[in-house]
Amino acid sequence: MTDALRCTGLGHRYPGAESDALDGVDLVVPVGGAAVVVGPSGAGKSTLLAVLAGLTRPSRGRVEVDGVDLAAASDSALRALRRRSLAVAVQNPFRNLLPYGSALDNLRLVRRTAGVRGGQEPARLLDALGLGDIASSPVHTLSGGERQRVALASAVSAGPRLLLVDEPTSQLDRVSRDRVVALLQRITGELGTAVLAVTHDPEVAAALGGVVRLRDGRIEQ
Ligand SMILES: Nc1ncnc2c1ncn2[C@@H]1O[C@H](COP(=O)(O)OP(=O)(O)OP(=O)(O)O)[C@@H](O)[C@H]1O
Numbered sequence: 001m002t003d004a005l006r007c008t009g010l011g012h013r014y015p016g017a018e019s020d021a022l023d024g025v026d027l028v029v030p031v032g033g034a035a036v037v038v039g040p041s042g043a044g045k046s047t048l049l050a051v052l053a054g055l056t057r058p059s060r061g062r063v064e065v066d067g068v069d070l071a072a073a074s075d076s077a078l079r080a081l082r083r084r085s086l087a088v089a090v091q092n093p094f095r096n097l098l099p100y101g102s103a104l105d106n107l108r109l110v111r112r113t114a115g116v117r118g119g120q121e122p123a124r125l126l127d128a129l130g131l132g133d134i135a136s137s138p139v140h141t142l143s144g145g146e147r148q149r150v151a152l153a154s155a156v157s158a159g160p161r162l163l164l165v166d167e168p169t170s171q172l173d174r175v176s177r178d179r180v181v182a183l184l185q186r187i188t189g190e191l192g193t194a195v196l197a198v199t200h201d202p203e204v205a206a207a208l209g210g211v212v213r214l215r216d217g218r219i220e221q
């Protein structure tokens with residue numbers, strides 16, 4: 001089967017920089033698999049996410065999401081890929097959500113924007129992800145951990161092949177963090193959406209598995 005993500009020889013140097021932010025990164029995430037990128041500040045984690053999301057064009061190398069080569073894809077193919085196959089959850093969950101809408105409203109909006117009709121109904125998806133009891137609450141009334149889980153549910157509600165997540169647990173206490181990790185495990189295990197997460201938390205990395213250590217733009221063996 002086609003991998004959810006495959007990148008080879010990925011390199012990036014920001015204009016005017018004296019060294020590469022990414023230098024020969026090879027990475028494969030199978031369908032329904034997980035990879036966790038860890039590494040010190042400046043290692044290139046955010047740059048990697050931006051390149052994989054198709055937001056930054058890499059200086060060299062190749063990225064394939066769901067079998068589509070990002071560099072070779074037409075603009076319309078890229079738009080379709082971003083809408084349908086690829087989801088991105090940025091660090092602050094509020095930035096991924098409409099605060100005055102409920103969880104259900106947010107999921108419905110994402111599906112409508114992606115033009116998705118079939119697949120898992122929002123109410124069912126929230127139930128399946130253990131969020132049924134807060135499905136109708138306005139997002140601004142939820143706790144930080146609940147918001148993050150709704151943001152992740154919303155990100156996968158159009159049935160993407162790959163979810164890219166930046167620091168999913170950085171502002172959460174231990175209990176909320178464990179719930180977010182359990183949710184990400186359900187997203188890979190039950191929905192079959194592959195997850196690539198960046199985290200500073202070693203326990204989150206260990207729980208999700210597939211740890212990739214990045215330093216100075218390179219993967220450490
Ligand atoms: N927009 C930019 N222009 C120029 N250089 C940049 C830019 N963004 C990042 N860099 C540089 O690229 C390298 C990698 O940065 P990046 O932000 O990807 O690291 P990171 O691993 O996400 O760090 P952190 O853990 O602090 O978020 C660093 O040397 C950084 O200074």
Ligand SMILES: [Mg+2]
Nearest residue numbers: 042045046047
């Ligand atoms: Mg970063």
